Amino acid sequence: MSNLEIKVYRDLMGENEKWAVKTRQLLAENNCVMFNLIGGPGCGKTTLLEKMAGWLEKNLHFAVLEGDIETTRDAERLAALKIPVSQLLTGGACHLEAKMVHYALADFDLEKLDIVIVENVGNLVCPAEFDIGEKAKIAVLSVTEGEEKPLKYPLLFREAAALVLTKTDLLPHLNFNNEACLENVRRINANLPIFPVSAAQETGLTEFIAWLIKQPTELK
């Protein structure tokens, strides 16, 4: 049984990788870069995008691809702010795969975009295993989740090119050990840039956006 499981898993990933490569080619042809935003349920991914929109608009053309299991609520929140957004429903699946994303990108006029941000399904585990053709994975962790999460869910923190630490406005009300959190992140990924952010108080956003904006330039 376990042999069968491993074999199928590898087949699936091979198929996934083919689509990720296709997507990367498609994006490169259009001079567009895609980021894969990954974090647990309710860590603040959509709110982060809402608050970033105004800043991003001033600097570049972007669109968001919303990944959800059910409901179009997150896409509706972004559409209400006039953010170009498309919704991908997985119908039960716990992560996005490269093929779904490839087809969903057909909704966008990629030639006119600099950046596509994909908000993956709220899950700290499975989405980290799937390359969807992104330039980089961005981990999102809220301080309410606790400082030990990088050790308990190491794959995402190892794969990520940046970490956004959200809900820092709640720190005065939590037993969150900031130093231990940074140390835990460093143990998994020594050079990971960390951006503490409070979307509620709109602090830390510009630093993260400055980092984000620099990425396409490197590629182009």
Added chain:
Amino acid sequence: MSNLEIKVYRDLMGENEKWAVKTRQLLAENNCVMFNLIGGPGCGKTTLLEKMAGWLEKNLHFAVLEGDIETTRDAERLAALKIPVSQLLTGGACHLEAKMVHYALADFDLEKLDIVIVENVGNLVCPAEFDIGEKAKIAVLSVTEGEEKPLKYPLLFREAAALVLTKTDLLPHLNFNNEACLENVRRINANLPIFPVSAAQETGLTEFIAWLIKQPTELK
């Protein structure tokens, strides 16, 4: 491709169900009941167990099975409080399966236990799909995650026999719409008992524990 995926999934679940049935028999023979605690990363499952331990001890014999991807941190936290605990590491997998749980139960003297509580991997999606032989799934959602989660991750809330709503002490600092949350839960599972709890302030615990303690009696 999609046909292959579905076929394998069904095979896996068939195999899983066989082990869940075996576990249910094993538990019944020993007059013991198992609960499957499921919630996202950092929603407060381990802290809930830490705070419940003292109350549970007065009423019955219990043990905890900790499910994690990596690290034994949660089990160590419980062991420090002299809670009988065993650790199950999935080695990357995002949920517990019945076979792992069945073998892990061998660590306990089930004849001497009334309740086993399994803390599943921190994930609001995948664990809800797997019957591990439990009497009931218990959903754990923290108010910091937002009131729309029952709609966005409906399977867990549909499958659960109770919902523990944690971190209620943070409500004064959040934009959490309590009524909308209850309404969202009701839309998915009309009669789901909901227990608001603050582990930090130790409120609401006795109501949830009273519910939990009643469950074995029904079975025996």
